[in-house]
Amino acid sequence: MSKTEGVRQLVQQILDCFTSPPDEDLIDHVCMAIEANPQWSAQYHRLTEELGSQATVNNWIGRYVKELSGSKSGRSHPSKSRLTKSYRKLIIPESD
Known part of the structure; x- marks a missing residue:
């Protein structure tokens, strides 16, 4: 298991709760x-604490x-969240 598996699990748990399709601001x-x-x-x-920094x-x-x-x-793009100053907008693949 990688050191960052906990981050992946947290992200997956959050994404599973979203009901709307992903948009370019999904990271925020x-x-x-x-x-x-x-x-x-x-x-x-x-x-x-485990990984040593908020930036990581x-x-x-x-x-x-x-x-x-x-x-x-x-x-x-500047973030609306207080956790980070900026994030990368996503390019969402078009669905068929």
Whole structure:
């Protein structure tokens, strides 16, 4: 199991709760969901301690959101979430 498996599991758990299709701001939506949910927030803070920094966890959140949603990275954009200053908007693949 990789060191960042806990981050992947957190992201998957959050994505599984979303009912609307993913959009370009999905990374920011995940961060805002973490802030709004005490259980996810506690898990996030445990991960920052385990992995050594908030920046490390945030980078992996972005990577796993992109990977699990099947998206590609777009341009950088200021974040609405307080967890991070900016995030990459996603390029969502078109569905058939």
